[in-house]
Structure formats: C-alpha cells, structure tokens
Amino acid sequence: MARYGMVIDTTKCVGCMDCVVACKTENDVPQGYNRDWIAYDTNGQHPNLHMEIRSERCNHCDNPPCVYCCPCGASHIHERGGVVLVYHDKCSGCKACIAACPYDARFIHPEGYADKCTFCIHRVETGMDPACVSVCPTYCMHFGDLDDPNSGVSRLLSSRRNHPLIDEAGTRPQIFYLT
Amino acid sequence: MHELTITRHNPAIDPTLHIWGWEISLYLFLGGLIAGMMMITGFFLSRQRFKEATCTCALVPLLSVVLLSIGMLALFLDLSHKLYVWRMYATFKPASPMSWGSWILLLVYPALIGAFLVRPPMYLTKRFAALRRWSAKLHTHPSRIRAVGILNMVLGAMLGIYTGILLSGFGARPLWNSPILAPLFLISGLSTAAALVHLFARDRDESEMLAKADNTFLTAELVSVVLLIIGLISSTKVHIQAAQLLLTGDYAPVFWVLVIGMGIIIPLIIQSLAVRHKVAHMPIAPIMVIIGGLILRFVIVEAGQVSHWTRAALLP
Numbered sequence: 001m002a003r004y005g006m007v008i009d010t011t012k013c014v015g016c017m018d019c020v021v022a023c024k025t026e027n028d029v030p031q032g033y034n035r036d037w038i039a040y041d042t043n044g045q046h047p048n049l050h051m052e053i054r055s056e057r058c059n060h061c062d063n064p065p066c067v068y069c070c071p072c073g074a075s076h077i078h079e080r081g082g083v084v085l086v087y088h089d090k091c092s093g094c095k096a097c098i099a100a101c102p103y104d105a106r107f108i109h110p111e112g113y114a115d116k117c118t119f120c121i122h123r124v125e126t127g128m129d130p131a132c133v134s135v136c137p138t139y140c141m142h143f144g145d146l147d148d149p150n151s152g153v154s155r156l157l158s159s160r161r162n163h164p165l166i167d168e169a170g171t172r173p174q175i176f177y178l179t
Numbered sequence: 180m181h182e183l184t185i186t187r188h189n190p191a192i193d194p195t196l197h198i199w200g201w202e203i204s205l206y207l208f209l210g211g212l213i214a215g216m217m218m219i220t221g222f223f224l225s226r227q228r229f230k231e232a233t234c235t236c237a238l239v240p241l242l243s244v245v246l247l248s249i250g251m252l253a254l255f256l257d258l259s260h261k262l263y264v265w266r267m268y269a270t271f272k273p274a275s276p277m278s279w280g281s282w283i284l285l286l287v288y289p290a291l292i293g294a295f296l297v298r299p300p301m302y303l304t305k306r307f308a309a310l311r312r313w314s315a316k317l318h319t320h321p322s323r324i325r326a327v328g329i330l331n332m333v334l335g336a337m338l339g340i341y342t343g344i345l346l347s348g349f350g351a352r353p354l355w356n357s358p359i360l361a362p363l364f365l366i367s368g369l370s371t372a373a374a375l376v377h378l379f380a381r382d383r384d385e386s387e388m389l390a391k392a393d394n395t396f397l398t399a400e401l402v403s404v405v406l407l408i409i410g411l412i413s414s415t416k417v418h419i420q421a422a423q424l425l426l427t428g429d430y431a432p433v434f435w436v437l438v439i440g441m442g443i444i445i446p447l448i449i450q451s452l453a454v455r456h457k458v459a460h461m462p463i464a465p466i467m468v469i470i471g472g473l474i475l476r477f478v479i480v481e482a483g484q485v486s487h488w489t490r491a492a493l494l495p
Binding site (some may be wrong): 017020032033037038039040041042043044045046049056065066069070071072073074080089090091092093094095096098099100102103104106107111113148150166168169170171 | 180181182183184186187188189190191192193197198199257258259260261264266267269270272274275277278280281288302348349350351352385415484487488489
C-alpha cells in the first residue's frame, strides 16, 4: 500500500511561485484563492540571518483531524496513497475541517464546499507528478511513495536533514522540507 | 527574530482565521441555555414537582422549542453549502463532535415536546383537543412524567457538554483545546437558564429557589474559568499565548469586564444578598448573567480562532 508524500528542498527553492500558478491552472482554483503558497521564514539576529523558502500546501496528514471532525463524511482518506480529499457533493460547508487544520490549508470555495490541495490525484492516478512538482524550475519538489524505501522521496529523507511543519500538533504531516 | 511571510491570502483564513461569526456564538449560547433549561425542567419533572414549579414546567419547554429553532436557524445560516445540510443526517461519524451534536439536536425536540405536554398552557389546550388528550395520557402514570424528566436531564447534559466539546476537539486552536471548556459551557448554560427562569417566574418560592441555584452555578462557572486559565498557562507556549489573548490581549477588556465582572461576580454578589433578604431581588442580576453567558461564547469563539500554532510561535 503506497503512502504518497512530498519532499521539498528548501536550499533549492527560490520562491518563484511557478508551483502556485501551475496549481491554479491545473485545478481551476478561483481568483483570490490558493491551494498552495510560498512561505518565507526568516530566523536569527542581524547580520546572521537565515531564510527558508518553502512551497506549502495541505500536508495530507496521516492523522488528519479534518477528516475525523467532518460530520458529513465529505472529508475522507483516498484509498490510494492516503491522500486527504473532499467529496464536494457531501460537504455542507460547516467549516469544522478548516478549524481543525493547524496549517490553515483549507478554504471555502466560492461554490460553498471546503476545498484544498488534492496532490493532483487525477494526474497521479495516470502516472504523472502533481502539477506543482512537474513545473518546478529548480527541481526542488519531489513526489512519491514514502512507504517504499527505494523511492526517490524515501532516499532523500534518509540521506538529508529534514523537518515537517508543526509536527508538535500531532497530525503526522506527509510533506517534509530538506534543510 | 523570527519572521514569517506567506503569499496566501484566502478569504476568512488570512491574516487570521475568521470562519465562524455571530451565528456560531449565538448558537452555542442558545444551545447551552436550552441545555440548562432542560436539566432544570427535567429535575422538577423527575421529582414530580411540576405543580410547584409553574414557570419551569409550563413556560420553559415551549420557550426552549422556540430558542432551539432560532439556534438551528443560526447554524443553518452559517453553512456555506446550505443545500447539502441533509448530508449531516445521512451518516453518523462517531469521531466528529459536530455529528454527535446534529443528532443530539434532533433528539432534543421530542424530549422538549414531552416536557411541554406535562403542563401545556391553558390557552392552547382550550383550542387544541389533541393537546389535552396527549397531556392526559402522560398523566395516567407518574412514571411517564418521571421518564420525560430524566430524558430531559440526560439530553440537556449531552447538549450542554457537546457545545463545549465541539470547540475543545480542535487541537489546531490552542485556546479551545482544553477539556474544561465542556463543563464550563454546561455550567454557564445552567447559570443562564436559572437566571432566565428567575427572571420570568411569578411564583416567589420558585424565583427564590432558582436564584439560589444560580448562585451555585455562577460560583462553579467562576471556578471553571479559573481552571481553564490555569490549564492553559501551565501548558505549552502556544497555549500560554492563547490564554494571554484573554488575560492581557485584545480580548482582555471584554473578558474581564463583561464576562467575569458583569456576567459572574456582580450578579453573584447581588443575588447572594437577595437570597439572604438583605436587598430585594432585582431583574438586573439575571439579565447580567444572561448577557455575560452570551458574551462568553462570543469571546471564546472569536479569540479561539485567533489562537494558532504558527502565529503564536512567532511571538517573542
């Protein structure tokens, strides 16, 4: 059983936002909304400052509170790769999933349902990478099966220092950032 | 320094979460109030004391049905995909507090109607013969009234606790993520319900009894608030910062003045003096309790959405 995840190399990401544009185009994300975004995270004291640039999105958590809190069964874990998805025609727009997400990765689509990154499952099921990964000009984004020790993402994680986001929230996020 | 800039600007998400407005706060308040009224009515019914508690057993169930309908309308208004509201009743998700709540709300209606039938108002029984018949059926066995009373107490407790668990189940919002929130909302519901009956009761003994009960509830509510704060400030950095939103932050004036001062301490002092017959019973005290209960829900809902794992971590 595959467990899809992403590994993003923050030492290569330049914050060009190609991933953001690709997502909006591929998934027809409405104007003013984002399924993925860029975070510029600066730490330290001048002049010793360190900036990490990250491409962020839903972390497709292994312990997804957004799925557990959904009263309609709209938020669910897809049978393939543990991807967290939303059935639009089951969502009542109660917004519990939005409150439950520590990453604020979800939003209410103008049509009323909760929306978020799908890891481009429609592309992945045909053997392609998610749109954001496929357009990255610096090749800093990697998508694959985290359960397969020989996959590209697993090899990167075993060989490089990395961190997920807000690990302490206990959601077991499946996107890791190489540092 | 630690600075985080993000390019995302999703409506109602950024810069701070604001997905739930007055509808949810009002609903949580009404849910707590109805829960409290059900428990108080249930108490009198289960002890066969419905004749001495006129207001509690005659007016309150009818008022609860009206308020519950207003609360459910507020919930419906909050939904952004309104035509799919029926999906909540097409499934039951045991891990979802909201799923529990939607089913509890559905069970509350028949329980309230049962309580209403114990002492339906005269002007209605004169007009509707069926009401008279159903009420008479309920009175054929005392055990039926006792059962209605117990059902109201149990469902009232479930409703009151659920309004707190609905928020405390969200680990992503540190201010809400406290097990004290459920008992706090239940006790606050009881205190506002006792205040409301105290306000409306024409019978002096009933009014006095409810004022005494309200004093106990207000004391317990104050203890619960203190426990909530202690729980947060003795936890992680993000929880401490969440508590600071109430203690010293943007929500502090409303929290200290309107929730703690006007909503609990001042009415507690007035009512304590009143039940000792040192001052006359004044409607201002229960009115303050009710307004304080409403503002408590608003403050917790609003401040809880501002509390956050990442943003809090950025503060010094």
